[in-house]
Amino acid sequence: MTQLNPIAFELQNLQLRLDGVALFPEISIQLTAGELLVVMGPSGCGKSSLLAAIAGSSPSEFELRGNIRLQGKQLNALAMERREVAIVYQDDLLFPHLDVAGNLLFALPRGDSLQRLDSVQRALASAGLAGFEKRDVATLSGGQRARVSLLRSLLARPKLLLLDEPFSRLDEALRQDFRQFVFAQIDIMNIPALMVSHDRRDCPNSQFYSLQDAQMQMLNGANI
């Protein structure tokens, strides 16, 4: 069975503590490649801290217990830049001193320069942004910035995608559009993804993980 449905990403009895107090109950999650899990919970319950802990960017004051495993590799003590975990925030964090192509090239692994440029062009075209290479990122619309930001994260070939309320800065029409784009990209990349959200429409199959109760729930309130 494990051959057919391998577990790509796993949290085992994970807990975050701040000054000895746990932020949320112990959590255990397993994700397969291409699977998206939405984590919900009231504000202040540690959703963003959870993502930071997985990405490796959480401040030293947090104490981490349990295991984070990606493709069978333990991440707990690994430096942020060695984890191969991408994180996308509601702020796009595009580098303002680089143009669109520069932002994307920064994320691309080293290699033949023509091939790298080609990857950038194809990535932009896939997002409906063909010909945007030389644009100053400050001149892009909110929706365009969000797309470039996601493309940039994916060009680094991460093995896990973390999304921290990625849609909350976008207005209603753009949100639906960008959501479809994100779901499609996760599918194409075939990597597991963990998303923190407030919006019920972000949940695939009407399911989400409740951080407070440490279990999967249906949107209608039923436990699974």
Place this chain on the structure above:
Amino acid sequence: MRATNYKLILVSLCAGALFILPVMAGLLGTWLPALGYLPSIGASQISVEPILAVFAHPSSYSSIQATLSSALLATGAAFVISQWLCMQLYNSNSWSWIKRSIGLLLAVPHLAFGIGFAFLISPSGWIMRLLSPGISGFNVPPDWLIINDSYALSLTLVLVLKEIPFFLLMSLAAMGSFDVAKTLQVAASLGYSRGEAWLKLVFVQMYPQLRLPLYAVLSYSLSVVDLSIILGPTSPPTFAVLINQWYGDADTDFRLLGAAGASLLLILVTVLLGLIFALEKLCSKIAQGWLLAGPVRYGVGYFAWGYRKIAKYTVIGLWASTLLTLAVLLLWSVAQQWRFPLALPSKWSLKYWQLSWQQLPEPLFNTALVGFCSATIAISLVIAILHWQSQSARSVNQQSSNSSQLLLWLIYLPMLVPQVSFLFGIQVLLVGLGLDGKLASLVWAHLIFVLPYCYLTLAKVFLQFDNRFFQQAMILSQSRWKSFWMIKMPMLFKPIAFSFAISFAVSVSQYLPTLYVAGGRFNTITTETVALATGADDRISASFALWQFWLPLLVFVTATAIPQWCFRRRKGL
């Protein structure tokens, strides 16, 4: 993450060893002679004789009096005016212009400004010439003592004009740490007038960050030598100048007197800073009730339209004084003959430029070399310290933790201790080690004073840099090195260039450190300017002062233009 904290402590210790220990050693090397111990001149008897000699010296009292009055008045006036300007002009239509142009004013050295200002306001100065004989009726310069007046008023005025921009810059930095506009909005909705809201909410929040700059300015005003030689009273001069004269006396016995005076000056500074600190505590105690007493209904209009207009003219006056200073220096440097009531020279000549040009290359080269070396080393050290600080901060709100508070005080120490109080000791130390008159020693001596300003002008912006950009870059590029050099450094290029330019200007303006450490082997444009301003031809003096004026400005304009040009197509920066 623990490791980076450890690194921060290590860096701090290194900085301490490089800069704090020498200051301590310099102080000790001054205190011992002050107590009669200076074996190199055969004095080895510990006694309080030198200290008593200072008190017995006929010049001491009036000298200390003039020093105290000018320093307190200058510091107080500059501080109050700068805060009043902030209150009146915050978010007015000239605010963004003030923010952008303040660095230019700051880059002009005190000395060049002082010399030019003397050419403006002296009885035979440009202003009097413009008023004569038509308005004033004078055909010969009046016999008034404006420059070198015994109350040190002209010195005070120049100090006020030069310290306002510094306080403004520090206030701007302090305002960056909270939302001033929102604070004022909320206060207004609660019925507070702008003036009251500013005092009770904005100034109160800014003050902790203005405390050290305030102390530094007071200490500087109490101990400034070069500016005081030009503008201050002469018989007797201000205390720091008097001490400097004692040190330089041909009779080596006067060194002991100088050391004793320097130690007394340090005590004076310490006591005054202590008093101000006590006054702060007292004020905050008294103000507790007033802070929470609620808004004054229909309160006095601190913030009437007319006041704002006055504030605007004050800033314009600040700029005008700098531009007029530059203009009068230029005029004098090309004047062949300029008789008194004439508004412009009657004969022009480039002779004095040519004359000064023959003497200029060496001091100019020395100044630029020492300036570039010390500014480059300072900015590298400061970036290293700040980067580690930003990476080891437990969270964004905890940057003011105890260890970084301590670091701040250590960095500020050379700004709080009067230069004349420890440079003699450092000189003794360097001579003892055979290191005096070396370029490296000179760069290092400048670095002691450049580093605080470098840190001061960069810290705020650097620590407020959104660390998620750096984290995102590390995740994307999988390289700390690349993320630092290709993302963090370029994004902070503007403030770094600004800080570099200010550091350079600070190095250019150093007079005493050059005098004491260079051992006469390195003349800078500043030491030459002081030497020429006391006695030599006005026209030569003007052309030298002009170079001291220009060099830091040139570096400043270039340093701010480069990032501007690099990112000309980037609106987001």
